[in-house]
Amino acid sequence: MSRTLLFIKIMADQTYRLELKNITKSFPGVLAVQDVTLSAYPGEILALAGENGAGKSTLMNILSGAFTADTGMILLDGQEVKIPSPRRAQELGIAMIHQELALIPQMTVAQNIFLGREPLFAAGTLVNTKMMQAEAQSVLNQLGLDFSVTALISDLSIAQRQMVEIAKSISIKSRVIILDEPTSALSERESAKLFDLMRSLREQGVTLIYISHRMEEIFNLSDRVAVMRDGQLVGVAATKELNVNSVVQMMVGRELKEFFPKAETQRGEVALEVHNLRSGSHLKDATFTLYKGEIVGLAGLVGSGRTEIARVLFGADPNEGGEIRVAGKLVKIHSPQEAIRLGIGLVTEDRKAQGLFLGQSVRSNASVSLFERLSRFGFLLYEKIDQWVRGAIQQLNIRAANLEQRVGNLSGGNQQKVVIARWLAVNPQILILDEPTRGIDVSSKAEIHNLMGELAAKGMAILMISSELPEILGVSDRILVMREGRLMAEFSRADATQDRIMQAATGQLQNAGLNVHE
Amino acid sequence: MNNKFLLRFLGLVRANSGLVILFLVALPLSLLSADFLSGNNLLTVALQTSMIAIAAIGMTFALITGGVDLSVGSVAALTGVLAAGLATRNGLGTYPAIFISLFAAALIGALNGAMIAWGRIPPFVATLASMAAVRGLTLVYTQGKPISGLDEQFTFWATDAAGIPVPLFVLLFVAIITYIILHRSVFGSYIFAIGGGEETARLAGISPAKIKFGVYIISALAAGLTGLLLTARLWSAQPNSGTGLELDAIASSVLGGASLMGGAGSVTGAIIGTFIIGILANGLNLLEVPSYNQQVIKGLVFIVAVILDYVLKRRLKNNGS
Ligand SMILES: Nc1ncnc2c1ncn2[C@@H]1O[C@H](COP(=O)(O)OP(=O)(O)OP(=O)(O)O)[C@@H](O)[C@H]1O
Ligand SMILES: [Mg+2]
Numbered sequence: 001m002s003r004t005l006l007f008i009k010i011m012a013d014q015t016y017r018l019e020l021k022n023i024t025k026s027f028p029g030v031l032a033v034q035d036v037t038l039s040a041y042p043g044e045i046l047a048l049a050g051e052n053g054a055g056k057s058t059l060m061n062i063l064s065g066a067f068t069a070d071t072g073m074i075l076l077d078g079q080e081v082k083i084p085s086p087r088r089a090q091e092l093g094i095a096m097i098h099q100e101l102a103l104i105p106q107m108t109v110a111q112n113i114f115l116g117r118e119p120l121f122a123a124g125t126l127v128n129t130k131m132m133q134a135e136a137q138s139v140l141n142q143l144g145l146d147f148s149v150t151a152l153i154s155d156l157s158i159a160q161r162q163m164v165e166i167a168k169s170i171s172i173k174s175r176v177i178i179l180d181e182p183t184s185a186l187s188e189r190e191s192a193k194l195f196d197l198m199r200s201l202r203e204q205g206v207t208l209i210y211i212s213h214r215m216e217e218i219f220n221l222s223d224r225v226a227v228m229r230d231g232q233l234v235g236v237a238a239t240k241e242l243n244v245n246s247v248v249q250m251m252v253g254r255e256l257k258e259f260f261p262k263a264e265t266q267r268g269e270v271a272l273e274v275h276n277l278r279s280g281s282h283l284k285d286a287t288f289t290l291y292k293g294e295i296v297g298l299a300g301l302v303g304s305g306r307t308e309i310a311r312v313l314f315g316a317d318p319n320e321g322g323e324i325r326v327a328g329k330l331v332k333i334h335s336p337q338e339a340i341r342l343g344i345g346l347v348t349e350d351r352k353a354q355g356l357f358l359g360q361s362v363r364s365n366a367s368v369s370l371f372e373r374l375s376r377f378g379f380l381l382y383e384k385i386d387q388w389v390r391g392a393i394q395q396l397n398i399r400a401a402n403l404e405q406r407v408g409n410l411s412g413g414n415q416q417k418v419v420i421a422r423w424l425a426v427n428p429q430i431l432i433l434d435e436p437t438r439g440i441d442v443s444s445k446a447e448i449h450n451l452m453g454e455l456a457a458k459g460m461a462i463l464m465i466s467s468e469l470p471e472i473l474g475v476s477d478r479i480l481v482m483r484e485g486r487l488m489a490e491f492s493r494a495d496a497t498q499d500r501i502m503q504a505a506t507g508q509l510q511n512a513g514l515n516v517h518e
Numbered sequence: 519m520n521n522k523f524l525l526r527f528l529g530l531v532r533a534n535s536g537l538v539i540l541f542l543v544a545l546p547l548s549l550l551s552a553d554f555l556s557g558n559n560l561l562t563v564a565l566q567t568s569m570i571a572i573a574a575i576g577m578t579f580a581l582i583t584g585g586v587d588l589s590v591g592s593v594a595a596l597t598g599v600l601a602a603g604l605a606t607r608n609g610l611g612t613y614p615a616i617f618i619s620l621f622a623a624a625l626i627g628a629l630n631g632a633m634i635a636w637g638r639i640p641p642f643v644a645t646l647a648s649m650a651a652v653r654g655l656t657l658v659y660t661q662g663k664p665i666s667g668l669d670e671q672f673t674f675w676a677t678d679a680a681g682i683p684v685p686l687f688v689l690l691f692v693a694i695i696t697y698i699i700l701h702r703s704v705f706g707s708y709i710f711a712i713g714g715g716e717e718t719a720r721l722a723g724i725s726p727a728k729i730k731f732g733v734y735i736i737s738a739l740a741a742g743l744t745g746l747l748l749t750a751r752l753w754s755a756q757p758n759s760g761t762g763l764e765l766d767a768i769a770s771s772v773l774g775g776a777s778l779m780g781g782a783g784s785v786t787g788a789i790i791g792t793f794i795i796g797i798l799a800n801g802l803n804l805l806e807v808p809s810y811n812q813q814v815i816k817g818l819v820f821i822v823a824v825i826l827d828y829v830l831k832r833r834l835k836n837n838g839s
Contacts (some may be wrong), residue, residue: 314721
């Protein structure tokens with residue numbers, strides 16, 4: 001090879017920050033990533049899209065050292081690197097913010113940011129807490145975050161935890177930052193903050209790889225889009241040259257099933273009446289009514305008390321003085337068990353800690369609520385259970401190798417579907433869904449929305465909490481808005497707009513449409 | 519690929535790690551000692567081990583919920599002395615005495631369960647307390663002296679029937695019942711559920727309190743049965759019998775695949791685990807290893823087994839399944 005050619009080749013390679021070459025990774029029964037070759041430039045935001053289970057997280061886990069590839073090669077700034085562990089990835093300047101957050105709840109913000117690389121003193125034997133906190137503080141300041149570095153992670157909201165993860169990757173001074181569905185737990189406003197931050201990191205030459213199911217974000221933010229399907233890379237192109245339809249088509253490999261906006265159903269009898277619901281410091285006052293056959297959207301900023309309403313109605317947190325009527329009857333709900341008996345169901349927002357038995361099989365996770373019904377004299381009827389689970393897997397299009405697979409090994413979106421499957425089994429009168437489509441791909445999302453519509457048409461009353469305004473607007477018959485623990489506004493489907501909801505959520509619009517109770 | 523083959527092999531080893539260890543322990547012993555494989559010796563091992571295995575099964579239930587029952591040794595002792603006392607001193611007859619003493623064991627289990635389930639006292643603390651208190655009760659009841667004079671109806675339970683030790687039949691019976699409870703019933707699947715995630719279970723509509731309550735009753739009943747068999751075997755009830763039983767039971771369960779973090783464990787595993795320990799002890803005796811050294815070896819085998827399990831689990835977890 002002539003000298004100039006060699007020089008040109010080096011130049012060409014140098015323009016890439018990162019090159020993945022022919023990466024393949026299989027798990028027993030699944031080829032999760034298949035011969036993927038993908039490059040990224042310094043100072044770009046590369047979006048990675050694909051259906052649930054397409055292999056996005058797996059590919060990025062290989063890059064961040066959590067998994068090792070079966071075959072393939074990784075080049076970083078032109079140099080081949082081996083990344084056998086997350087620690088090595090850190091040293092190389094590759095940080096990954098996982099889909100399922102990985103912070104230690106019992107430790108402080110500062111401790112988590114510096115975990116494994118604490119500043120030491122006294123000949124490296126003691127942790128220099130002062131210095132650690134000061135440095136953590138400066139990172140938080142840089143990001144404009146206002147919680148304390150000495151706060152425990154367990155006291156932070158999911159959104160705040162996410163910010164801590166980002167603070168951590170920034171303090172490591174990473175060259176490549178991978179964000180796996182970072183906004184799925186954030187409100188619009190928090191997402192906007194995160195995007196500003198990502199753009200400024202891009203200015204500084206950092207490579208950001210960004211996995212998301214939200215098309216608006218992908219198109220607002222990214223420079224290029226890479227699409228995966230069934231473990232393979234099916235296309236990479238500049239965002240400018242694409243549109244939502246072309247991306248979705250690449251993702252699903254077929255025309256997307258149409259989403260039918262919820263049919264106008266006849267509002268039935270009253271299913272649930274709530275008066276002056278109160279609990280702790282997060283929920284100060286909520287009064288509303290749910291009718292059979294309707295889907296009510298509950299909007300508000302993260303931390304506005306929406307989840308608390310759900311938890312109190314479900315008996316997971318104590319009700320401090322409010323009145324709850326189910327089908328007209330005054331009830332006291334002390335435990336989830338009682339709530340279920342009254343016909344109330346809850347899909348929780350935190351699937352990892354509250355929704356799933358991560359170490360157990362898809363079968364038992366999906367069917368645990370059915371055990372009592374599908375048993376005789378206290379013994380499980382395995383055949384019936386399997387039959388039901390298979391049906392649910394098909395209905396929700398859950399991608400699992402088999403019924404025995406550990407739920408913890410499913411892709412994030414498929415985990416969420418398993419939680420929903422469990423509640424389909426219970427078939428409650430009143431179903432509360434807290435961020436039901438978090439981490440779910442576009443086509444499955446439409447399927448879940450259709451499913452909610454069907455359930456409502458059959459007379460179920462549905463209360464859906466969501467931070468995604470398009471989802472709230474698309475699915476709800478009626479929309480309630482919370483702010484700082486109080487129900488602030490109510491809109492009919494026809495009256496609601498993105499702006500009005502945001503105004504109510506941020507306090508610029510007060511008591512709109514609410515029958516104010518004394 | 520080669521790697522895949524290795525993984526599948528590791529998976530098999532892990533799934534049957536108890537049997538593998540059992541084999542690894544038994545093989546050198548049978549080579550080193552001529553007596554080891556003799557029918558007589560094996561029956562002795564079976565007799566001793568099957569008694570402990572029953573308590574280990576009970577312990578497995580507690581471990582699966584993510585708890586532990588440290589009181590099993592004391593409960594075994596109390597059940598034994600109570601049965602012996604009622605049968606001899608009060609002349610109640612063997613079966614009424616056994617029935618009442620097992621009822622007492624269940625009561626202690628219920629107390630443990632109530633403290634843990636509704637009092638929210640950590641299982642380690644609650645059962646540590648009852649371990650001390652129940653041992654105390656045993657000493658008070660016996661005034662520290664053994665109770666002897668058991669009739670043949672009682673001692674029959676530790677003799678041979680058709681050449682096979684009766685406790686082996688008792689173990690078989692207990693194993694079948696507990697297997698069905700743990701691996702086939704709704705109650706059993708809820709035990710795994712709360713071990714896999716208590717909050718998740720609660721939000722799925724399961725009452726963790728009731729399940730735990732039941733689990734500690736089962737554990738105490740199993741310990742009580744072990745205590746009765748030990749009494750029958752010695753022809754008398756010793757107030758200090760069963761000391762250290764909790765350690766043997768925990769070690770057996772863990773060797774058999776139960777996780778101290780909860781969510782994993784099995785009846786067959788507990789039995790295999792107990793046999794590993796029993797065979798090891800027996801072999802070391804045959805080889806005339808001094809008993810102090812035996813303790814050390816036992817501890818080492820336990821550590822190696824747990825590490826093996828842990829390493830395999832992690833390796834396999836990172837590679838799926
Ligand atoms: N540790 C594991 N063991 C076994 N299979 C796994 C494991 N991790 C992932 N898989 C499988 O690999 C496939 C790809 O999963 P991956 O998590 O990469 O999907 P994803 O594209 O990130 O999906 P989502 O959008 O739902 O997060 C899935 O079929 C999943 O079940
Ligand atoms: Mg993923």
